[in-house]
Amino acid sequence: MTTLHLLPTIMLFHLLFLSIIFPFPSVASNNAQWQLLHKNIGIVAMHMQLLNNDRIIIFDRTDFGYSNLTLPNGKCRSDPSDKVLETDCTAHSVEYDVASNTFRALFVQTDVWCSSGGVIADGTLIQTGGYNDGERKVRSFAPCESPEDCEWQETDNALAVRRWYATNHYLPDERQIIIGGRRQFNYEFFPKRKITENNKPFVLPFLVQTNDKGAENNLYPFVVLNVDGNLFIFANNRAILFDYQNDAVVRTYPEIPGGDPRSYPSTGSAVLLPLKNLEAARVVAEVLVCGGARRGAYQLVPRGVFSQALDSCARIKITDPNATWVVETMPMGRVMNDMVLLPNGDVLIINGAKSGTAGWEKADNPALEPVIYKPNGSVGSRFVLQPASNIPRMYHSTAILVRDGRVIVGGSNPHEKYMFSNVSYPTELSLEAFSPQYLDSQFSPLRPIILEPSSHANLIYGEKFKMSIEVKGTLVPELLSVTMFAAPFNTHSFSMNQRLLVLSMGEVKVRGNSSCEFEVTAPGSAVLAPPSFYIIFAVHQHVPSEGVWIKMQ
Structure with a gap:
């Protein structure tokens, strides 16, 4: 031979x-680690966006009172329409420098609570909506060479209607589409390109059809750009493929098995799995939806009943003409979980609780152990439990991948105000880093x-x-x-x-x-x-x- x-x-x-x-x-070696980066960054990390200068823009809301971080140089926010403080000299946004592990206070004028956003072509964060005086605002934050010179810029009445709990997606034509929100069964674009867009939004009947009265299980819908240019939109327990250019529903997908709602406030999570074979004639796109609260969980909490969270994940090939959901079981039930794509194609499922639903004081039993989901593994062995954090990350928590492969984790405030004592889950102002096992020293070679x-x-x-x-x-x-x-x-x-x-x-x-x-x-x-x-x-x-x-x- x-x-x-x-x-x-x-x-x-x-x-x-x-x-x-x-x-x-x-699965046999699990040397993932947690590191406390800061015990107190002054605000709750309710929203996060990584910029291309390796800084993370973090913000929460302006209408709960003072934060624990003073604005620099004697700056104060004067806002007669604020529901709590007309004059506030504390920060409600920070810029976190990943490399130096430092942060600085940022000035945001109007309320960004439960808003949405995304980064555009030049690297600028475009952030839309919020609450009260912030509900029709568009704000921008551009990375710059001298970070001290970077600040929020705000534009009044840039949105056609109020946007609170909406979802954004950045489009191939460099616009953002802004979908839904509290009592908004419609969508609009930013920036506007048609005269007709300036006056009114486009009605999206799907958001009416998926609205649960009393719970509104179509807030923060899951939106994904499909490989055919259309949008996969999931709300409550249903999904459509939507042609936003022609304002038309292209197809309707089967209802997710079990029928339980997955979007806010049931609040599972969703992710587009890694796209492969990009030069093939037909690229396959798959969406994974995991966790959430059982139907009726939101209404049971006032009676003192915290329903066990869903332990299922459902996966669907949205490019398949005969698409069906394939259901898998997580190691535990989970609501308010974040799903983070890792550089190697795995999915990190992190944060949240094992019972209850999203909202103030509406969840219990924190899910401290993250889970790695391996999309290419065999069914039944795709989930790998990770070491637990000792910090509960309940309502208003976040997680985001950074360039060195770590996941920055922050937030948690299941209360209307900042509360640090005499509650089961105090307001959390800390910032942690989760290092997956691939960062362990044994894999350095x-x-x-x-x-x-x-x-x-x-x-x-x-x-x-x-x-x-x-x-x-x-x-x-x-x-x-x-x-x-x-x-x-x-x-x-x-x-x-x-x-x-x-x-x-x-x-x-x-x-x-x-x-x-x-x-x-x-x-x-x-x-x-x-x-x-x-x-x-x-x-x-x-x-x-x-x-x-x-x-x-």
């Missing part, structure tokens, strides 16, 4: 040898380092660009991939605009045992990746590198 014929056997032996020296992350492209490189749709990496140990080209992550706007258990793409790679040219270079193909259209900033990760044997910012244009 020739050496050529022996290559498959040699390669298999090589991989088995490496797996002994550098064991792949698995596997962890790639991206040498090229450089930070903030510009990429054109469909462009082939060179990528080079190195590892400290031995490189296995066959177990190398590249992912591209869209940083989302996270609030109320849903990460708006969250997206992970697995990019197509060319031949890997190995240099020595520990470095290589290869071509990578950028996504072919704005439908796959709307123009904006993304984080590119190299993933080797399921262990991701630190990411590099790039800009799709």
Whole structure:
């Protein structure tokens, strides 16, 4: 037998040898860690957005009274319409610097409570709506070279109607669509492009059909940009595919099994699973919906009954003409859970409670243990329990992935005001970092380092660009991939605009045992990746590198 014929056997032996020296992350090894970053950042982290300068914009609300963080330079907010304080010299927003683990107070004038948003092409956060005097505002926050000069900018009456508990999605044409909200069964765009858009929103009957009187289980609907350019919209227990350009429902999906509501205040979570084979004629898109409160749970709480949260996840191929839901069981029931896409394609399910529903004092039994969901695993073995935090993250909690692979976790305030004593779950002003097991030191030899492209490189749709990496140990080209992550706007258990793409790679040219270079193909259209900033990760044997910012244009 020739050496050529022996290559498959040699390669298999090589991989088995490496797996002994550098064991792949698995359910048997679980060295994930928690780190307390700050005990007190002064405000509740109710909303979060990572910007392309590695700073996270965090804010909560303005109408509960004083926060625990004073505005700098004698600034004060004067707001005669505020329901609690006309004059307030405390901050309700902060900018957190991931690299230095520092934060600074930001000035926001009107109420951003339970609002929505997303980042646009130039990296600016566009934030929409809120409560009271903030309900029709559009605010922007642009990253800049001197962070001290960055502040919120506000535009009056920029929205056609009030938007409170709405969902945004950034579109391929660089607009945001803003869907629903409290008593708003409609949608609109920002910025406006048609004269008719300036005066009234577009009616969306689906939001009327999915509205539960008394509970309103279609707030913060789950919205995902499908690979055909239409929007998958899930509210209550149903979903449609919506052609926003022609104001038409393209198709209606089957009701989720069990019939229980999943959107606010039942508040499960949803995520678009990683998009693969981007150069194929038909890219498959799958949505995963996990957790939530049982039907009627919201009405039972005033009677002192906290129903057990749903322990099911339902997965559907939204591109399949005969799409059906496939149901799986989580290790525990969970409501108000966040779902975070990790660079290696796994899904982190974190935060929330095991009983009750969303709202003030409406949940109990905190879910302290995160869960990793492995989309490519076999059914029945996809969930992996993670080490528990000792901080309950109940109503108004958040979680967001950052470039080094950690997940920043904050928030929790199930009370109308800040309450720190004599309650089961005090207002939480802390900020933590959850480090998945791939960041454990045992995997350091596997962890790639991206040498090229450089930070903030510009990429054109469909462009082939060179990528080079190195590892400290031995490189296995066959177990190398590249992912591209869209940083989302996270609030109320849903990460708006969250997206992970697995990019197509060319031949890997190995240099020595520990470095290589290869071509990578950028996504072919704005439908796959709307123009904006993304984080590119190299993933080797399921262990991701630190990411590099790039800009799709």
